[in-house]
Every structure is written in C-alpha cells, then in structure tokens.
Amino acid sequence: MFLPAEDLPRLVALRHALHQHPEVSGEERETARRVADFLRDHARPDALLTGLGGHGVAAVYAGAAPGETLLLRCELDALPIEEHSTAAHRSRIPGKGHLCGHDGHATILTAVATALARARPARGRVVLLFQPAEEDGSGAAAVIADPAFAPLRPDMALSLHNMPGLALGHAELKAGPVNCASRGLRLQLTGRTAHASQPETGVSPMQAVAGLMPALTALSCGTQADQGFRLVTVTHARLGEPAFGIAPGAAEIWVTLRTLTDAGMADLCASAEGLARQVAEQAGLGLAMTWHDIFHHCENAPEAVAVLAAALDAEGIPWSAGSLPMRASEDFGRFGALCPSAMVFLGAGETRPALHNPDYDFPDALIAPAANLLLRAVLQRLG
Structure with missing residues (x-):
C-alpha cells in the first residue's frame, strides 16, 4: 500500500504546479480542477465528488468488506501575500502565494490516493477530502453543511500540517487542544x-x-x-x-x-x-x-491520537508533544464535532522560514514520509 519511489517525480511536478498558481479562500476553482484531473488520471477513485462546500474535492476508496469511514483531510487555498522567491516554481500570481504549505498537503493526499488506487483498504472506506477556504475559517463548515457531504460522514478524521522550526523527520502530537x-x-x-x-x-x-x-x-x-x-x-x-x-x-x-x-x-x-x-x-x-x-478550537481526541501515534511509531518517526498547543488556529477543528479527530504536525526543517512568511516554501522531501504515515494509519485502522 505504500508510496513507490517512481511516483515522486509526478507528485513533485503537481506540487510545483499548484504552487505556481495559488488561489485564495473561496477562489480555488483551478486548484480543485488540477487535483480532480490528477485523481482521475492517476488514482482511479471509486467515487469523485467536486464542488463540495464551494470548490472542495473528495475521492472515495472502498474496501471489500464493510467497516468504518476514515476521513483524511487537506486544504486547497493559498494566502493573499506576495511571494519572495527565486525558485523556478514560484508563484505566477501577483499578491498571492502558497506560503502555508497547502500545496504540499494537497500533494500528500494525492500521493495517498495513488497508493490506494493500487491497494484498497481491506474494509470500510477512505475519504480523501481536499477542503477549500481553510485560511478564513469558512471552508470546513461549508463542506459539512453541503448535502453532498452527508453520505461521506466519517467515523474518524485525521489530518496533518507541516511545521517549520521542527526538524524534518520529526513530529509533534498530543491529545487535547492543539490549536486555539x-x-x-x-x-x-x-x-x-x-x-x-x-x-x-x-x-x-x-x-x-x-x-x-x-x-x-x-x-x-x-x-x-x-x-x-x-x-x-x-x-x-x-x-x-x-x-x-x-x-x-x-x-x-x-x-x-x-x-x-x-x-x-x-x-x-x-x-x-x-x-x-x-x-x-x-x-x-x-x-x-x-x-x-x-x-473553533482544534482538539485531538485520544482514540484518533492513538491511531496517529501507532503510525508514527511504525514509520520510525520520532515524536513528542513539543510546543503544542499552538497559538495558530486551524479550520480542521470543526470535524471534531462529527467524530473523533486528530491532527499531527510534521517537521518542515529547523531553518525553514515560518508559515505565512513571504519566502516560505513547502519541502518536497516531506511528501513521501507524510503520505506513508497516513497510509500506515489507514492500514492500521482498516487493514
């Protein structure tokens, strides 16, 4: 089920394309189209929903036997900040940039999708949600309120966020409040x-x-x-x-x-x-x-934390509570009202610029280990 190395060049190319064409909250039409096209061409989901809560996308992978629904969620939107970068894949849109790493998070979930296309879970189903409008706090509520989301209602929801200042290959995780x-x-x-x-x-x-x-x-x-x-x-x-x-x-x-x-x-x-x-x-x-x-505040449920903790251990990723809870807010907290949920924070490098800084850029080296971590969680939960 895990991500083969030959998938990485295509995924990095996708991440760079998303980075070059940032769209802010509520405007993610082309970002959603790029993600949906990639999923259709390379990941063959059992069902693909678009237009969720605005421009949200959901890909569904069903197991052979009945079981629970596990939601893995990422974000699509960028920020209204001018990017200061000399990278070849820097933003082409004046005044807008993927300076929080949502381009990387979306790429991680497409990487999970390519692996699930080769090997479905044994039971239940996995829903990969590419959520719009995280940065202004409106996207999760809009997705949840969308009638098309009702059949996808999860039994557990997991997510991740990159964390500059934390060493690449390390993670932070704890139960209880993690975002204000x-x-x-x-x-x-x-x-x-x-x-x-x-x-x-x-x-x-x-x-x-x-x-x-x-x-x-x-x-x-x-x-x-x-x-x-x-x-x-x-x-x-x-x-x-x-x-x-x-x-x-x-x-x-x-x-x-x-x-x-x-x-x-x-x-x-x-x-x-x-x-x-x-x-x-x-x-x-x-x-x-x-x-x-x-x-809303984001609170990690103990049972969801246990799933992520076991996956971190299985992948050999060192983790601790670290600096949690953090002051920053996160729209993922609304999914905690539906089911047990948890977010893990993965190190993006100790010297990388901070989130929302004009020179921030998501590290491509994080794509594979993050995807394998989520795939490990799927394997442990759904077989």
Missing part, C-alpha cells in the same frame, strides 16, 4: 469630519482609536498552555482620509481574538465588545461591530 479558537473583530467608529484648522467643529475618533488599541491588547493574558489563555492582536487600523486639510470623522480597528478553547472565547468577545462600546459612547461616536474568520 480565534475570530476577527472589525470596529467601525463614526464621528464627523471638520476642517483641519477647526478640528473642534467635528467629532474625531482619534483619541478613541489611540486608547482602544492598547486597551484591547491589554485583555491578553497567559500562554497557550493555560486554560484561561487570551490574546488580542491589532492587525489593522485606519483613521480618516489621507489628506492634510481634513480632521478625521471615521476610523476602523481590526483585531484578532484568541483563546485556548471555544468555551473561553465567549467571555473574551463580551469583554472586547463592552470595551469598544464604552470608549465609543464616551467619545460621542457611532459604533458598528462585525465578526469575521471564525475558527
């Missing part, structure tokens, strides 16, 4: 413009913005290992118009809220909203608040 809950809060403050020579005739949000930003970040406390961990990060701010003759009459602040678990998020949201209302009222400003990019 997060969501974006957009605050729009409205006053009244004035001539810059007579600012007193208007209502400026300047003092409110200057006070709100440090007050919001002061809601942070603890580290991600603490049950009460809270982190508020200001990600964007705008005040007035870019002109010297106008005292500002409007402003925006964007902040990202993080907590270790979903349970802690409601309290942090209430604190941030209450603070914004208080400051706006005191300054005589109108206030509008909207929520964006909502991620």
Whole structure:
C-alpha cells in the first residue's frame, strides 16, 4: 500500500504546479480542477465528488468488506501575500502565494490516493477530502453543511500540517487542544469630519482609536498552555482620509481574538465588545461591530491520537508533544464535532522560514514520509 519511489517525480511536478498558481479562500476553482484531473488520471477513485462546500474535492476508496469511514483531510487555498522567491516554481500570481504549505498537503493526499488506487483498504472506506477556504475559517463548515457531504460522514478524521522550526523527520502530537479558537473583530467608529484648522467643529475618533488599541491588547493574558489563555492582536487600523486639510470623522480597528478553547472565547468577545462600546459612547461616536474568520478550537481526541501515534511509531518517526498547543488556529477543528479527530504536525526543517512568511516554501522531501504515515494509519485502522 505504500508510496513507490517512481511516483515522486509526478507528485513533485503537481506540487510545483499548484504552487505556481495559488488561489485564495473561496477562489480555488483551478486548484480543485488540477487535483480532480490528477485523481482521475492517476488514482482511479471509486467515487469523485467536486464542488463540495464551494470548490472542495473528495475521492472515495472502498474496501471489500464493510467497516468504518476514515476521513483524511487537506486544504486547497493559498494566502493573499506576495511571494519572495527565486525558485523556478514560484508563484505566477501577483499578491498571492502558497506560503502555508497547502500545496504540499494537497500533494500528500494525492500521493495517498495513488497508493490506494493500487491497494484498497481491506474494509470500510477512505475519504480523501481536499477542503477549500481553510485560511478564513469558512471552508470546513461549508463542506459539512453541503448535502453532498452527508453520505461521506466519517467515523474518524485525521489530518496533518507541516511545521517549520521542527526538524524534518520529526513530529509533534498530543491529545487535547492543539490549536486555539480565534475570530476577527472589525470596529467601525463614526464621528464627523471638520476642517483641519477647526478640528473642534467635528467629532474625531482619534483619541478613541489611540486608547482602544492598547486597551484591547491589554485583555491578553497567559500562554497557550493555560486554560484561561487570551490574546488580542491589532492587525489593522485606519483613521480618516489621507489628506492634510481634513480632521478625521471615521476610523476602523481590526483585531484578532484568541483563546485556548471555544468555551473561553465567549467571555473574551463580551469583554472586547463592552470595551469598544464604552470608549465609543464616551467619545460621542457611532459604533458598528462585525465578526469575521471564525475558527473553533482544534482538539485531538485520544482514540484518533492513538491511531496517529501507532503510525508514527511504525514509520520510525520520532515524536513528542513539543510546543503544542499552538497559538495558530486551524479550520480542521470543526470535524471534531462529527467524530473523533486528530491532527499531527510534521517537521518542515529547523531553518525553514515560518508559515505565512513571504519566502516560505513547502519541502518536497516531506511528501513521501507524510503520505506513508497516513497510509500506515489507514492500514492500521482498516487493514
């Protein structure tokens, strides 16, 4: 069932093609087409679904005997970040890049598919899900809500993510929370413009913005290992118009809220909203608040962790809890509401640039060991 070496050149070529043509969340039409075409041509699934929750793709491999459904999930989307690279396969799309490694994750799942095409599981079925829109937190919910996904409902879900800073050939895995809950809060403050020579005739949000930003970040406390961990990060701010003759009459602040678990998020949201209302009222400003990019926390179920741990051991991959849980969020957490689920983090190299950095590039050397790890999990679970 494991990945033969002769498959690697074709898989690396696919990864490079995906990397050259990045598409951001909700726009993954051509990425999905490339993946679906590869699966049809080289992996012969028993069923191939497209258009799941937007541009999602699912390939199904059925065993000879009845059994459970094991879902293996990856992501399709890229980031709205300009890539800084001299690689021949660098992004050809200005302002967009595969700087989180989703091109590599998708290639790993196509590698699993090519192996399953040669040897189906003994029982049950494997569903390979290529999920859209992970980066904005909307994709998993859209896939799960799609009526076409209902017949694919899994009994267990597994996933992986590359981790720069961790040695290639090592892994991190633990039960319990592994990715924080997060969501974006957009605050729009409205006053009244004035001539810059007579600012007193208007209502400026300047003092409110200057006070709100440090007050919001002061809601942070603890580290991600603490049950009460809270982190508020200001990600964007705008005040007035870019002109010297106008005292500002409007402003925006964007902040990202993080907590270790979903349970802690409601309290942090209430604190941030209450603070914004208080400051706006005191300054005589109108206030509008909207929520964006909502991620549930990602929690590894012990029974799913046991499957991955056994596969890591069988593949001779050293692993530990390492730095888990991490502050970053992950859309995979929503699958935990359907079934036991777990994500493993595989080292991408100790000196590789961090995720979302403009010079990040997924290491091709990770494709084969990651695919064999997932295939080992399939073999252990479904025979």
